[in-house]
Amino acid sequence: MTASGASLSRFIGPDGLAVAALPDFARDAAELVRLYRAMLLTRAFDEKAVALQRTGRLGTFAVSLGQEAVSVGVAAGMRAEDVFLPSFREQGGQLWRGVTPLELFLYWGGDERGSDFKGPRQDFPICIPVGSHPPHAVGVAMAFKLRREPRVAVCVLGDGATSKGDFAEAINMAGVWNAPAVFVVNNNRWAISVPLARQTAARSLAQKAVAAGIPGEQVDGNDVVAVRATVERAVERARGGGGPSLVEALTYRLGDHTTADDASRYRDDAEVSPHWAEEPVLRLRRHLTATGAWDRAREEQAIAAAAAAVNADADRYLATPAQPRETIFDFTYAAMPADLDAQRRAALGGA
Amino acid sequence: MEELNLVQAVNRALARAMADDPSVVVLGEDVGRDGGVFRATDGLWTRFGDERVIDTPLAEAAIAGVAVGMAAQGLRPVAEIQFTGFIYPPIDQLVNHASRLRTRTRGRLACPMVLRAPCGGGIHAPEHHSESPEAMLAQIPGLRVVLPSSPARAYGLLLAAIRDPDPVVFLEPTRLYRALREPVDDNGEALPLDRCFVLREGKDITLVTWGATVVETLAAAELLAGEGIAAGVIDVATLHPLDQETIVAAVRRTGRCVIAHxxxxxxxxxxxxxxxxxxxxxxxxxxxxxxxxxxDTVMPLPRLEAHYLPSTQRIAAAARRAMGFA
Incomplete structure (x- = not known):
């Protein structure tokens, strides 16, 4: 059920078969393959990141296993000139928008240069303090509106973030101001150990839009076609002056919260395993295979290509020296204040 | 030159900044048609319109958060928090986002925003309207914390804060809003940030202060002068980053120091x-x-607040203690 009472938006079911007439972009097999490859790249990145973390070569990392369709689908529904404000499990969308695996490895490896994206220069770095970034999307959107720029701010947050005041304040403000912003809740059903039922008594997260006076709808977050189509429609409505909206994408966190988490402490296999049948990569592969656009050879080639791209950037990351220590100081202010410069000189042994 | 009180000087600086730079926007609770509860934004809504003078819903965290988003896009938002008692939700945005956006993106994004708020006691305001939270703000790296102590300094420092490429918290002493007037030249000239103002020279002792307490400190210096003690007065103005050089140089000369806040x-x-x-x-x-x-107490309600605020007598007594130290 959505906030409006309509059914969940879905185009491709878990068996890979279309359950509704596909949107135009999804009738182009090449475009579907592009989405599929993006999800494979995300999964390959996650696998490599976990491997690096387990061998002490990367910091704590938030895997997106099972949620690739949300992240990729949201980014695919945006235009390059829009601004993406992701939470910390949206590497799929970041990669789609041109953040490189190298930059992501650098960031998660503890190097600030990983957030100095060479591609999407105006996209926000990931938001770690949960749900504190929806107000930023409203501010970005209001800047677009003031300058008469046909651009949209797209903020992705998790189900846990919808319990935060900042989220309620932001969607309310966006509604009052008709800000060109779209809020996407990546509902993976778990906020570390807290399941959705303990997060809210609301029947859906989309219905939180009702109180803000903005449209809210649910989409099957394991169907990348549905995510992209829904987000694209919301983004284009906002771009055209139709105002903000809230999209709840229903997916499932198949992995641990992060590499520092052990989900077996709070949920068992019986809870998790049915969701493997729903997962987005398998679903689109079934669809592509059923429509003749994909086969085993292409699959093997695509997986190898994704792994090669990720491995090459992992090697670059591992070969990248740490920044000089003075850079601790150098970006605190636009110009170095005398007071901080004294500390900088002392740290470098000069004073 | 026009004689202005401090809140009028703030108003002139805002109007000047908005007229000079179309990227300057003002947002906050009641800042539009009402002109702000202290009238700091009076007339701006009429002059600049509701796209640039934005009445917000009652949501302080989002006011600061929206300013972060605007600033990252190159606007220069000046957000008003109505009273310092309501500044605590925005501190999350200041600590976690505004102050570190430049560092965490290695300069790709920046946050040229100003968060204005009235601060301090002495106007018999309701509970939660009289606190002085500057120290907890001044410890945030990447942020500037500025407290003006006169109409002219409010004008020049606010212009500087708005033009600064980094986030500034600008705390306006409520007690001074209408307490005194002085000539203020509305010429668009900013005063320097990160610099103390030496308000009075004195060879015997250095009194260091900021904000509304500057008034009592200057009065204490006058009192001490009558006792043959030449007290210098320094208005710190920008608490962080601190102008250590000016303060240290003065105290090296006098050898004695009172700090009042x-x-x-x-x-x-x-x-x-x-x-x-x-x-x-x-x-x-x-x-x-x-x-x-x-x-180290809760700020008392109005009937006792005079006993809490540093008085001219307390400052003068501290100076006498320092002078009397063998």
């Missing part, structure tokens, strides 16, 4: 200044550094 004593910004003096003026000190501050 309204905020609670322990961990107040006076403690930081005292530590700097202990480190960099130790050999010149002729007496222990004296601090006169609010107490």
């Amino acid at each position: 309204e905020a609670p004593l322990s961990g107040g910004w006076g403690a930081e200044i005292a530590a700097r003096l202990a480190e960099h003026a130790f050999a010149s000190l002729l007496a222990p550094i004296q601090r006169v501050a609010g107490y």
Whole structure:
């Protein structure tokens, strides 16, 4: 059920078969393959990141296993000139928008240069303090509106973030101001150990839009076609002056919260395993295979290509020296204040 | 030259900044048609329209958060928090986002925003309207914390804050909003940030203060002059980053120092200044550094607030203690 009472938006079911007439972009097999490859790249990145973390070569990392369709689908529904404000499990969308695996490895490896994206220069770095970034999307959107720029701010947050005041304040403000912003809740059903039922008594997260006076709808977050189509429609409505909206994408966190988490402490296999049948990569592969656009050879080639791209950037990351220590100081202010410069000189042994 | 009080000077600076730079926008609760509860934004809505003078819903965290988003896009938002008692939700946005956006993106994004709020006691305001939270803000790296102490300094420092490429918290002493007038030239000239203002020279002792307490400190200096004690007065103005050089140089000359502020004593910004003096003026000190501050208590309600605020007598007494130290 959505906030409006309509059914969940879905185009491709878990068996890979279309359950509704596909949107135009999804009738182009090449475009579907592009989405599929993006999800494979995300999964390959996650696998490599976990491997690096387990061998002490990367910091704590938030895997997106099972949620690739949300992240990729949201980014695919945006235009390059829009601004993406992701939470910390949206590497799929970041990669789609041109953040490189190298930059992501650098960031998660503890190097600030990983957030100095060479591609999407105006996209926000990931938001770690949960749900504190929806107000930023409203501010970005209001800047677009003031300058008469046909651009949209797209903020992705998790189900846990919808319990935060900042989220309620932001969607309310966006509604009052008709800000060109779209809020996407990546509902993976778990906020570390807290399941959705303990997060809210609301029947859906989309219905939180009702109180803000903005449209809210649910989409099957394991169907990348549905995510992209829904987000694209919301983004284009906002771009055209139709105002903000809230999209709840229903997916499932198949992995641990992060590499520092052990989900077996709070949920068992019986809870998790049915969701493997729903997962987005398998679903689109079934669809592509059923429509003749994909086969085993292409699959093997695509997986190898994704792994090669990720491995090459992992090697670059591992070969990248740490920044000089003075850079601790150098970006605190636009110009170095005398007071901080004294500390900088002392740290470098000069004073 | 026109005589203005402090809130009028703030108003002129905002109008000047908005007229000079179309990227300057004002947002906050009641800042539009109402012109702000203290009238700091009076007339701006009529002159610049509701796209640039934005009445917000009652949501302080989002006011600061929206300003972060605007600033990252190159606007220069000036957000108003109605009273300092309501500044605590925005501190999350200041600590976690505004102050570190430049660092965490290695300069790709920046946050040229100003968060204005009235601060301090002495106007018999309701509960939660009289606190002095500057020290907890001044410890945030990447942020500037500025407190003007006169109409002219409010005008020039606010213009500087708005033009600064980094986030600034601008705390306006409520007690001074209408307490005094002085000539203010609305010429668009900013005053320097990160610099103290030496308001009075004095060879015997240095009184260091900021914000509304500047008034009592200057009065104390006058009182001491009548007793033959030449007290200098320094208005710190920008608490962070601190102009250590000016303060240390003055205390090296006098050898004695009183630091006065309204905020609670322990961990107040006076403690930081005292530590700097202990480190960099130790050999010149002729007496222990004296601090006169609010107490480590909840800010009292209006009937007792005069007993809490550093008074001219308390500041003068601290100076006499320092002078009398053998």
